[in-house]
Amino acid sequence: MKVVHTIKDLQAELADKKNIVLVPTMGNLHDGHLQLMKTAGAHGDTVVASVFVNRLQFGPNEDFDQYPRTLEEDCAKLEAQGVVDIVFAPSEKDMYPEPQVFTVQPDPKLADILEGFYRPGFFTGVATVVMKLFSIVRPNKAAFGKKDYQQLRIIQKMVEQFGMPIEIIPVELQRNQQTGLALSSRNRYLNDKELEEATLLYRTVKGVKEALEAGSSDADALEEKAMETLRQNGWQPDYVAVVRRKDLLAPTKDDLLTREPLVVLAAAKIGTTRLIDNIEVF
Template identity: 45%
Template sequence: MQTVCNIEQLRTVVNAWRQQGLRVGFVPTMGNLHAGHISLIEEAHKHADKIVASIFVNPMQFGANEDIGNYPRTLSDDQEKLVAANCDLLFTPTPEIIYPKGLENQTFVEVPDVSVGYCGESRPGHFRGVATVVCKLFNLVQPDIACFGLKDYQQIQVIKTMVEDLSMPIDVIAVETKREASGLAMSSRNNYLNDAEKATAVNLSQTMRWLASQLASHNDYDKLLQQARAKIDASGMKTDYIHIAHARTLEPATQNDKSLVILAAAHCGKARLIDNLQVELD
């Protein structure tokens, strides 16, 4: 695997592949890789001849009081994992390369509707930062396909909408969430949890599964969500949000909707954890 940090090197390698008629897959990450990230590389191999990964902790998607300074950076370990997964090229730009004019003077991308609510409400400006950096990385790499994990469900809907609205010739592939044996969704922020907190954090996915089991026979969604929040809070976590939404539009679910998604976020110790569960009703 080759590692490059500037745009010229990246484009030289990818253009050489293009001249050979090879399909290019892309997996953008913020590093501190775990098995969930590697599953994205493995999925990309099914659809492309050459795989590019990027590691960039994007300052535009972090709020003023969020954890960018403490976000784990483990480049050497990440490179070893990517080599083992047969990644072909790693792009590791700095903020100065991605945002040479500074954040305050950077053109940005705003995706309406699906960016509203949920993490968009809890983290104002977050999805503007996500859409902007993914748009720029797509422009730099120009992949045929790109893989993203379903743990960040709202993020995938934002990116799919952006690709559709801006007529980008990229197939965005959603990959199932990789989980610990306990059911906890794998996340770099799980590193903030001690053993006791990890045991507590499992209640988030357990509560979502309980909620999913109730949807077929109960039509009072507000009451169910109130009970779900109480379960999460009683476990020792603090609920940020839990909602039932239409799986594609992310609008609040109605009784006529059959394709649903449960979206949830909760604080556990120092970590803010997110998860989701898709539900198909008969």
């Protein structure tokens, strides 16, 4: 496994490589990321993992400066796994040698709802850095986790809209096998008590899924009940939303009757840490 820090060095390494699969990350890797790498390895000949904390997707009151930078530890995990061929860990100056005034603006109908409503500009930052990574790496495929469900849909749509010859590989959300808690870099911010209580988010979205699959046709009522459950247990929920997988819009009554593929998305804060989770339905 090689670690490179500049675009020039990366492109030199990739000059004769075929069937390249990119896995974009911001580092601070956990087992969920390693599953992304494993899936990437099954879909290509050369796996490139990027490690870059992207300033563009952080809001003014978010944790860009505090976000953990653990490159040495990340590389050790990737080396031990034995799947990744190249780690691309550029500096901010290398990725953004001048202010990034050209940006990718996703469709507001997809990007300004849910996470995009609570984090204005977030998906513009995500789409812009992913577009730039695609331009630099020129992969044949790229792996993205379903943990960030809305992000996955936006990247899929971006690739489709721009006619990019890149296959997007969705990778299932990874959970703690004992508790069901979705694996996340932000989990390290939780103290022991919060870590135990954090499993309520998964149990809440799972409860909505089970009610829908048992025949409930009132998604609004299920959302509000789930939000109230979180509030009563000391959480600050932003949303619990039942939406269609294909476009992240609220389902109609007919969608529920015909069992249109849905997903339950949730975001809530416990203590000072904001967590997201989701679970597919039908």
